[in-house]
Amino acid sequence: MNFSGDFSGRTIRRILSLTLPHWKMLLGFSLCIALTAITESTATYLTKLIIDRGILAKDYIYLRNLSLIHLGCFVATSVFIFGFIYFAGRLGQLLQFDMREKLFNHLQELSFSFFDRTSSGWLLARVTSDTRRIAELASWMLLDIIWATFNIIFSLIYMGTINVKLALMMLIIVPLLAWSSIKFKSYIIKEFRKVRSINSRITSAYSENINGVKVVKALTREGTNARIFGNLTEEMYEASFRAAWLSGLFMPVVQFITSLALGVIILYGGWEINLGGMTIGGFRAFIAFVSFMIWPIQDLARVFSEMQQAIASAERVFALLDMDPEIGDDPDASDRASFKGKIEFREVDFSYVVDNPILTGFNLTVPAGQTLAIVGPTGGGKTTLASLISRYYDPGRGTVYLDDVDFRRYTQKALQSRIGVVLQTPHLFSGTIRENIRYGAPDAAEEEIIAAAKRAHAHDMILNLPGGYEEQVGEDGTLLSVGQKQLISLARTILANPDIIIMDEATSSIDTLTEQNIQQGMEELLKDRTSVVIAHRLSTIRNADRIIVIEDGKITEEGNHRELLRQGGHYHHLYTSQFRREHSSSMLA
Numbered sequence: 352m353n354f355s356g357d358f359s360g361r362t363i364r365r366i367l368s369l370t371l372p373h374w375k376m377l378l379g380f381s382l383c384i385a386l387t388a389i390t391e392s393t394a395t396y397l398t399k400l401i402i403d404r405g406i407l408a409k410d411y412i413y414l415r416n417l418s419l420i421h422l423g424c425f426v427a428t429s430v431f432i433f434g435f436i437y438f439a440g441r442l443g444q445l446l447q448f449d450m451r452e453k454l455f456n457h458l459q460e461l462s463f464s465f466f467d468r469t470s471s472g473w474l475l476a477r478v479t480s481d482t483r484r485i486a487e488l489a490s491w492m493l494l495d496i497i498w499a500t501f502n503i504i505f506s507l508i509y510m511g512t513i514n515v516k517l518a519l520m521m522l523i524i525v526p527l528l529a530w531s532s533i534k535f536k537s538y539i540i541k542e543f544r545k546v547r548s549i550n551s552r553i554t555s556a557y558s559e560n561i562n563g564v565k566v567v568k569a570l571t572r573e574g575t576n577a578r579i580f581g582n583l584t585e586e587m588y589e590a591s592f593r594a595a596w597l598s599g600l601f602m603p604v605v606q607f608i609t610s611l612a613l614g615v616i617i618l619y620g621g622w623e624i625n626l627g628g629m630t631i632g633g634f635r636a637f638i639a640f641v642s643f644m645i646w647p648i649q650d651l652a653r654v655f656s657e658m659q660q661a662i663a664s665a666e667r668v669f670a671l672l673d674m675d676p677e678i679g680d681d682p683d684a685s686d687r688a689s690f691k692g693k694i695e696f697r698e699v700d701f702s703y704v705v706d707n708p709i710l711t712g713f714n715l716t717v718p719a720g721q722t723l724a725i726v727g728p729t730g731g732g733k734t735t736l737a738s739l740i741s742r743y744y745d746p747g748r749g750t751v752y753l754d755d756v757d758f759r760r761y762t763q764k765a766l767q768s769r770i771g772v773v774l775q776t777p778h779l780f781s782g783t784i785r786e787n788i789r790y791g792a793p794d795a796a797e798e799e800i801i802a803a804a805k806r807a808h809a810h811d812m813i814l815n816l817p818g819g820y821e822e823q824v825g826e827d828g829t830l831l832s833v834g835q836k837q838l839i840s841l842a843r844t845i846l847a848n849p850d851i852i853i854m855d856e857a858t859s860s861i862d863t864l865t866e867q868n869i870q871q872g873m874e875e876l877l878k879d880r881t882s883v884v885i886a887h888r889l890s891t892i893r894n895a896d897r898i899i900v901i902e903d904g905k906i907t908e909e910g911n912h913r914e915l916l917r918q919g920g921h922y923h924h925l926y927t928s929q930f931r932r933e934h935s936s937s938m939l940a
């Protein structure tokens with residue numbers, strides 16, 4: 352169906368293949384459309400019988416019967432129209448649901464780097480408006496095409512029974528009419544598109560000139576810019592003139608070809624009537640058929656011209672669905688059920704974007720069971736290190752070893768289920784507190800949930816809420832305080848019981864009691880497992896087995912609290928400027 356040169360047959364086939372799982376809907380609506388076309392063309396054919404055998408033959412009983420049949424056709428048509436609109440609507444909804452589900456599942460597989468590159472607004476547009484357009488194409492547009500085709504076919508068949516030669520003539524004129532309308536409509540759409548694109552260039556030329564007016568004047572670019580602007584407006588004028596001209600011409604051209612067809616019928620039909628090859632009723636029915644076929648043809652023209660946009664939507668959605676996650680599992684990756692917890696960075700190079708290395712030749716070993724605290728200035732690379740351990744990103748060179756095995760040899764599922772990540776700002780999902788705690792262990796029993804909440808020192812806080820465990824947390828937990836969210840997220844991680852804990856500690860100030868609760872919850876969580884904590888709280892740091900200072904992607908200091916204080920470097924500075932205050936305030940409390 353190459354009407355405007357860039358329709359893609361492959362995309363259309365792929366869209367149609369989406370409807371196959373819903374073949375019942377498809378069958379239902381095709382059937383209803385076919386029946387509609389039959390009843391509609393039959394009603395038109397009745398014109399012939401009404402005139403010939405009713406009016407001219409003065410047979411009033413026959414006329415009464417015909418009017419009943421006519422009424423029957425109308426009722427049947429209404430029922431079938433209801434049917435196909437219902438089926439097409441259902442099909443559209445199902446398709447949209449399928450596609451959104453597919454996209455949702457696929458997006459969850461894509462790597463972090465994809466989301467770094469892609470704006471959520473762009474993704475939302477793909478998931479909402481593009482899927483809607485594809486569903487419309489595969490339901491309503493398909494419906495229009497089938498309806499028009501059936502209508503034209505049945506009309507031609509009836510016309511053939513009235514007069515074969517005249518029907519054959521229509522067989523030439525109708526495709527001509529269809530072809531020219533479609534061609535015409537796509538020209539018009541193309542011109543309007545051109546107008547829109549020139550218009551947006553004019554807008555940006557405007558805003559650049561207004562915003563940069565001083566530079567324009569300083570560099571005496573006024574003349575040049577005025578010329579560029581003048582060319583653009585001239586282009587715009589010509590394109591909109593063409594668009595207006597063409598769209599004004601559309602209906603007259605369609606009418607003209609239609610009246611050509613009518614002229615042929617009048618001329619040849621009149622002659623045939625005289626020769627006895629056609630009745631007056633047949634003649635009238637023929638004219639009715641031609642006017643009746645104009646609508647499906649118009650519909651086809653509209654559908655084909657709108658199709659391009661839907662295909663563009665489909666191409667974007669399919670490209671997204673075909674996108675491979677950059678981080679995938681090796682075919683022989685091990686689905687390890689547990690880790691002892693030794694972590695080792697060996698000569699790791701890493702960058703988010705090319706030419707901006709964050710880590711180069713980075714080495715670090717965390718023995719199993721150790722709690723490592725990472726401190727350092729903002730932008731130093733702490734979160735980056737934490738993200739690498741859970742393999743949110745792959746290193747450029749070198750690798751991370753878990754239990755002395757390259758972490759790329761494990762499945763992502765193994766890594767994600769055995770490494771617990773507690774984020775700087777804990778994310779809760781809308782739902783109840785219980786659902787949120789159970790998030791990482793959907794099969795957990797009630798007692799286990801409560802036990803985890805108790806270990807996280809969250810249980811009393813939860814019971815103090817009006818709804819207890821049933822309390823709704825709101826979207827992203829907005830109905831709770833930051834401290835409450837942290838306690839719930841700790842309980843969630845304790846319940847999931849990972850072998851390695853990565854924690855990006857929050858800096859937010861929390862009341863002393865909650866702070867103590869969180870501290871106790873954390874100790875409970877970190878006990879007997881390897882943990883890497885990006886630490887902001889003195890208490891966490893002091894409890895850590897080892898502390899490293901990360902500056903500019905490098906370990907600049909390393910040791911325990913006392914050793915680092917003695918070195919008098921960044922850590923000492925951090926301690927004296929920040930922690931001392933915290934220390935004395937917690938002593939007072």
Ligand SMILES: Nc1ncnc2c1ncn2[C@@H]1O[C@H](COP(=O)(O)OP(=O)(O)OP(=O)(O)O)[C@@H](O)[C@H]1O
Binds near residue numbers: 729730733735736
């Ligand atoms: N998604 C990203 N895409 C590109 N660059 C990033 C991305 N995330 C971080 N960076 C860059 O990597 C460097 C290290 O950032 P990182 O988030 O690891 O710092 P941090 O030590 O955790 O800082 P903070 O204490 O503020 O959390 C920074 O220069 C930052 O600009």
Ligand SMILES: [Mg+2]
Binds near residue numbers: 855
């Ligand atoms: Mg960070």
